[in-house]
Amino acid sequence: MKIAVGSDHAGFALKQMLVEDIKSLGHDVEDFGSYTPAAVDFPIIAQKVGTAVLTNQTERGIMFCGTGIGAAIACNKIPGIRAAVCHDIYSAHQCVEHDNVQILCLGGQVIGHTVAFELIRQFLDARFSESPEFRRRVAMLDDMEQYPKSDGLFHSPHLESADKNMPL
Numbered sequence: 001m002k003i004a005v006g007s008d009h010a011g012f013a014l015k016q017m018l019v020e021d022i023k024s025l026g027h028d029v030e031d032f033g034s035y036t037p038a039a040v041d042f043p044i045i046a047q048k049v050g051t052a053v054l055t056n057q058t059e060r061g062i063m064f065c066g067t068g069i070g071a072a073i074a075c076n077k078i079p080g081i082r083a084a085v086c087h088d089i090y091s092a093h094q095c096v097e098h099d100n101v102q103i104l105c106l107g108g109q110v111i112g113h114t115v116a117f118e119l120i121r122q123f124l125d126a127r128f129s130e131s132p133e134f135r136r137r138v139a140m141l142d143d144m145e146q147y148p149k150s151d152g153l154f155h156s157p158h159l160e161s162a163d164k165n166m167p168l
Contacts (some may be wrong), residue, residue, distance in 0.1 A: 001124060004052040005063040007030040007108070011064025011071070012033035014108035014116055021117050023064075027124065030058055038103075050081045053102045058141035061103040062120060068105035075103045079145045087111050092119040096126035100138045 003022055007015040012034055022029050032048040034040040040049045049061040061083075063071035068085035075083035081104035084095040087110055095101035101154050104123045128134070 001060065002028045002030065002058045004030050004032055004049045004058040004103075005064070006045035006061070006071075006106040007034055007064035007168065008045060008066070009034060009037050009039045010066030011068075011106070011108035012037045014106065014111075014113065015062075015064040016110040017113045018062075018116055022120060022124075025121060025124065028075075029054070037155070042070050043074040043077075046071050047078065049103060050075045050083075054078060054080050060101075060124065062107050062123075063103055063105045065105070066109040067107040068110065069107070071124050072105040074104075075105065080142075082141065086119055086123065087115070089118060089122055092122040093126035096123060098134050099141075100128040100136075 001063065004020060005015055005022070015031075015056065019029050019031065030053065033045050035081040042063075046063055049063055051059045053061045061075070063075060063083070068087070072083045072085045075081050081103060082090065082099060082101045083105055084099070084101045085105045086092040086095060086108070087107065092104065095104075106119065112120070128138075
């Protein structure tokens, strides 16, 4: 699998430690920066990683920043991208299996190399579930990007049909 990686200055050291580990798993890695520990604005790097995933230049992405939160927010601003901060094993694979997440975001100031490597392994080994309920929910997420209305609500066939059949 081809993987896009990127970091800001706060995630730079962790990214540098993990690039060769990702390659050791049999993946190709394309690094979108930063290339030094000098301060850089994470949205610039997140846009590059997200665009690589969105355009199928890479299959998945991994972003590193101080907490992973800023990177996830930035990546999720790109329509069609689903990014998640994961600092535990279950979330690292479940985010792909249930939510078809394409970009894993990790905090270089939160976790260390060994945990990060296992999270990456879980994320890259996971596959999106074929179960209809997960497919339907991800379709609803996609619809939320496509059908915003001036009333501030999201209208779509998936959301409206589910709303009639779901107890609240």
